[in-house]
Amino acid sequence: MKIVNVESFVLHVPLTPPITDAINSPTHWGLPGVRITTDEGIVGYGYTGTCAYGDDLIAGAIDRYYAPVLLGKDPFMVKELWDGMRFGQLHWVGRAGIAHMALAAVDIALWDIMSKASNKPLWQYLGGHKSDGIKAYNTNGGWLNWSKERLLKDITSYVEQGFTGVKMKVGKPDPREDFERVKAVREAIGPDIILMIDVNQQWNVNTAMTWGKKLEQFDLFWLEEPLNPDDVAGHRKLARELNVPIALGEHVYTKYAFRDYIQAEAVEYVQVDCTRVGGVTEWMQVANLAAAYDLPVVPHVGDMGQIHQHLAAATPNAIMLEYIPWIRDIFVEPATVKDGRYALPQLPGASTEVIPSFFEKYRVR
Ligand SMILES: [Mg+2]
Structure with a gap:
């Protein structure tokens, strides 16, 4: 060919x-x-x-x-x-x-x-691992510009749809407002739903240490991208001092940069994104590197899940996948979540055809 x-x-x-x-x-x-x-x-x-x-x-x-x-x-x-x-x-x-x-x-x-x-389908071509689909978590109810009312309404509606994991954004100018929003969401969804918070690099080490400790009482599954994505040493401090695990990777470009994070014990959930590293080829290398350290991979979906559903389904240490349905309607075979799980694509290919x-x-x- x-x-x-x-x-x-x-x-x-x-x-x-x-x-x-x-x-x-x-x-x-x-x-x-x-x-x-x-x-x-x-x-x-x-x-x-x-x-x-x-x-x-x-x-x-x-x-x-x-x-x-x-x-x-x-x-x-x-x-x-x-x-x-x-x-x-x-x-x-x-x-x-x-x-x-x-x-x-x-x-x-x-x-x-x-x-x-x-x-x-790519997930089978790569050697399939999850024939019963992939657990999904929903990011689309937790945006920072949502009012507290809308935040609660959207996140609880996703839980009612069957999602067992949800993520919300933090990083307001006053962290006390973040605290109130996280508290309200945890109260609304109850103790059994997995809740993650995402800072999108907005904090420094001191802010992350202070507010990470205060927020731990809400039983957070992870604290995502608290600091600048180049700051391995800062994330290492947080990973050592905080009980809430550190997740990152959506702004990490190469297997070498992931190696540095993993060797420093500065990341606990590896969010490698195939659209940020050099595609499927390098994504698999990073996922295998994480596997050798017994670290779970939960990809960030810069592709909105179309390709990552294949990669997660072919990867033993990929435990869950983010769901953001912004662009799904444009695809020939759109990524589909039912009862909180990604259904696996059936058509040949990587589900990238528009x-x-x-x-x-x-x-x-
Ligand atoms: Mg993020």
Whole structure:
């Protein structure tokens, strides 16, 4: 099989209503990605996820620097192609960031092609592990811009729908307000529902130490991204001092950076995201690294779960998966949660193929 065409795209899917966390206020979810065509007629789709900024740069990296590496090559040589892109012309300027997210999109499209050619959904092509689906937790009720009333209404409605885990954002200018919101949510959902809080990097070590200790009484499953994602030493202090486990990874770019976190015992739930590291190829390496330390993997879903449902279903130490249904309607086989569990995709591929009418409607580049 040979790659005969590589075409980047950018889709912007509107979020209604717009949401905020402690650092982002997106109005659209961005999908800069790539459509790769083979001489056997199989077409692979891959994308990464953004707040709809920088997408043109990601698409440009694919067209200018990665397409020439791919054309004429066999997509089944994905690891060799990955090295060719990673250590190619962009290496000098981009071992992380835009270049690496562009690599993720390409790598995902190649795994989509390989699993389609094998007539298997990606989770089976990778070697399946969870035939009864994946436990889901819901992030979509806990945004920072939600009033306390809406927060309680949305989160309890997801519990009523069957979710046994929910996450809420914290990181208000006054942490006392966070405390009141977390207290109200715990009272509303009762003691049996798993509750996570996400700071989105808003605190420093002192704030995280003080408020992490105060919030522990609400039986939190984890404290997510309390600090700057480059601060391994700070997270290590928190992991040692706090009883609530530390979760992070959505802003960690490479297996080497994960190795540093894991070796320092600075992360307790590994939230590796295939759209942030270099696609499926590097995601599996990080998940296996975590397995060797007996650490659970719970991916962040920059892809909104389409690809990660496959990866979680193929990974023994992936214990749960985030659910955010913002863009599910655009896909040929949308990620589907029923009674709090992801149902497993059945169509061949990585569930990245977009319905043509939505592809045209939301395409901006
Ligand atoms: Mg997060």
